[in-house]
Amino acid sequence: MDTAPEHASSGPPGPRDYTDVQQSAEFGELRRSYRSFVFPLTVAFIVWYLLYVLLSNYAGGFMEMQVVGHINVALVFGLAQFLSTFLIAWWYSRFAALKLDPKAEALKTRLEGENSRRQGTDSTGSEERDA
Amino acid sequence: MSLTHQLAAPATQLAAEGATQHRPLIISLFAVFVVATLAITIWAGRRTKDATDYYAGGRSFTGFQNGLAISGDYMSAASFLGIAGAIALAGYDGFLYSIGFLVAWLVALLLVAEPLRNSGRYTMGDVLAYRMRQRPVRTAAGVSTIVVSIFYLLAQMVGAGALVALLLGITGEAGKNLIVVFVGIVMILYVTIGGMKGTTWVQMIKACLLIGGTLVITVLVFHKFNYNLSSLLGAAAENSGKGKSFLEPGLKYGVSTTSKIDFISLGIALVLGTAGLPHILIRFYTVPTAKAARKSVNWAIGIIGVFYLMTIALGFGAAALLSSKTITDSNAAGNTAAPLLAQAIGGGPDSAGGAFLLAMISAVAFATILAVVAGLTLAASSSFAHDLYANVIRRGKATEKEEVKAARVSAIIIGGVAIGLGIFAGKLNVAGLVALAFAVAASANLPTLLYSLFWKRFTTGGALWSIYGGLISSVLLVFFSPVVTGKETSMFPDVDFAWFPLENPGLISIPLGFLLGWIGSLVSKDEGAGGKKYAELEVRSMTGTGAH
Helix, strand or coil, X not given: CCCCCCHHHCCCCCCCCCHHHXXXXXXXXXXXXXXXXXXXXXXXXXXXXHHHHHHHHHCHHHHCCEEECCEEHHHHHHHHHHHHHHHHHHHHHHHHHHHHHHHHHHHHHHHHHHHHHHHXXXXXXXXXXXX | CCCCCCCCCCCCCCCCCHHHHCHHHHHHHHHHXXXXXXXXXXXXXXXXXXXXXXXXXXXXXXXXXXXHHHHHHHCCHHHHHHHHHHHHHHCHHHXXXXXXXXXXXXXXXHHHHHHHHHHCCCCHHHHHHCCCCHHHHHHHHHHHHHHHHHHHHHHHHHHHHXXXXXXXXXXXXXXXXXXXXXXXXXXXXXXXXXXXXXXXXXXXXXXXXXXXXXXXXXXXXXXXXXXXXXXXXXXXXXXXXXXXXXXXCCCCCCCCHHHHHHHHHHHHHHHHHHHHCHHHHHHHHHCCCHHHHHHHHHHHHHHHHHHHHHHHHHHHHHHHHCCHHHHHHHCCCCCCHHHHHHHHHCCCCCCHHHHHHHHHHHHHHHHHHHHHHHHHHHHHHHHHHHHHHHHHHCCCCCCHHHHHHHHHHHHHHHHHHHHHHHHHHHHCCCHHHHHHHHHHHHHHHHHHHHHHHHCCCCCHHHHHHHHHHHHHHHHHHHHCCCCXXXXXXXXECCCCCCCCCCCCCHHHHHHHHHHHHHHHHHHCCCECECHHHHHHHHHHHHHCCCCC
């Protein structure tokens, strides 16, 4: 188990410096998995949405093609936007629960343990510092 | 952009003459809703003890409850009545709104909800002020929050007056003003007595009523067409008199090059605006953890998505079962299409079923307006009290009691302003206001929020450039657009200084907001960029360490 640097041991508890945590491999891994998932996905759904907006504007012939009965491509495309929104929400939530939450919680538990130890020496249990 | 177009136009003789006849029934349903929600508000008020209770409902709501409440806050009269009306008159083009309003939630889910919940306390300003110089950034955040909320609020208030007047068959100016005052007073009571707790319960009840009411009408419409979507669409196209083109894009926005570009601008503002709307952002603070915030957005996406799917049935159902003349005679923008459809599907104006469904949908519309204005007032007054009063004016020295008192007082003032503007603006076209609120939120709030959370080199200077730049450019562009002058549908049709051709400024002002945030950060040399504060914000926003 890795031990965190003990800056706080020498002196009264001030605002904690999180730079070491930010630079740590553990946190870097959490940030990388979060960003490499959500950033491309955000670009993708915005492009997909804009494609829909632009096709509605400039591709009338394509959008009015009949699919079945009175249901045309435009309607199917619109409903596909609903479907993709539901799917992306579900996909992100599953990813977050599997890949992000365990890492975030491990870090949080460790940091809050440290913080209360830092403060435990001279205060009796106010764990939270005001933002 | 004419979701709420001419909502305020003088009520021509109400096609739903039944409204006058069945006024007692509608009023009783209104009254039940108001009394019930006020009782809950008082109950919640008794349980509101400290600032966290007042601003964030004690962070005691579950993901599902908050998801319902978010849906309640989000599904305004513009989406319920406006989209149904837009589809009923413009066919497929009306449906385009639903899509933008829904897809927008992915921005909130992926980028905003969880980090905001982890790092802030009560307002959007909390997150921005984390790594920046407090006072200038909080001032900017407070100003843009209040501006966005007031524009949104104004649109809802004018809508409330005109719409409820129409549904109740009141045609006089005085009657309409009375309704605006009444709506304002009830909203002030919700917010000042119940705080976030009371308001959240009102949102939940309203969301259930809205979904329930819409579901009943949707099922009845589908039943009429043997649960066959294609025959519903066919009947709508035929009855609209516009044939096949009614089911295709372009009827409304495909007219000219300008209208097409305007449509792109609107599309961008809709999809990026939601995650910057202050009354939506503060909802993420009402749950205990970031995971619960994620869950609440997921519920909201589900509920709002199903609701917008039902607007298809409402809109095309109205087009299929009512003549477009019936719809436009009642309200030129089609805002009463949904209540008229309810009446028709229940058996027509003279039947008991028709009267009951009309009364039900009217009461739902009223509940919708009340709940949304309460959410907006709470957002504006929270930001005033927490950002401007406590942290700028009193420099963080105000006690919790003083801060909550300031929030209550400012809710009364903002409510009063909304009443006044609602009465003054009674004759104005409110179409631009909702779209403007979205565009301002996307231009001023979203860039700063995203830069603060994700960009190491963002600075106080960048934040100020971005907020003020986005805010001023979007408001100015609207001021010089056809929304304000130069067209028959403008606020001031007799004057013309509209040199900006688009009705929605988003296409210009949103990229400008992002650009200014970037340039501002490059030229200004202050802390906030990188360093210890960003380290703390980043660690806290991603892990929830020390979250309130």
